[in-house]
């Protein structure tokens with residue numbers, strides 16, 4: 001089975017910024033009418049470790065400014081920053097999701113703009129997180145992807161995971177959750193604990 005339900009392919013979605021924002025706004029507007037109080041609870045210790053993973057996975061992003069986007073996307077240039085996939089461990093309480101920890105995804109294959117792996121055999125797995133590293137712009141500036149991509153959300157919608165988190169900068173998390181009746185809430189409220 002080459003690509004599991006929790007495989008991540010963000011490459012195509014990164015070129016579609018404006019429609020993504022429009023979609024997020026419409027999802028948020030729809031969610032705010034429907035949601036009672038589903039939340040994702042993430043303890044500070046877990047948040048700290050997610051920050052560490054993101055920082056480690058983002059190293060050297062600024063060493064590839066001389067390579068064009070296609071070279072970066074194909075991964076044929078310098079091996080630098082790569083996405084990372086982790087399996088979130090926790091439990092659910094009605095519509096809410098409590099994350100208590102995570103482990104690396106099995107069979108992880110990491111690229112600059114995509115990551116694959118699976119959490120199928122992880123006891124207590126309730127979903128996944130992955131990272132969005134900076135991309136190097138033509139002037140050497142950091143191009144960030146601030147949030148879950150259209151493809152991320154589409155993949156999540158078609159699966160059974162209860163929660164999906166992307167870390168796109170330090171202390172910058174975007175979260176989607178699946179409520180007990182199956183509806184997708186994005187962006188989902190994030191509570192520290």
Ligand SMILES: [Zn+2]
Nearest residue numbers: 010149152166
């Ligand atoms: Zn993504």
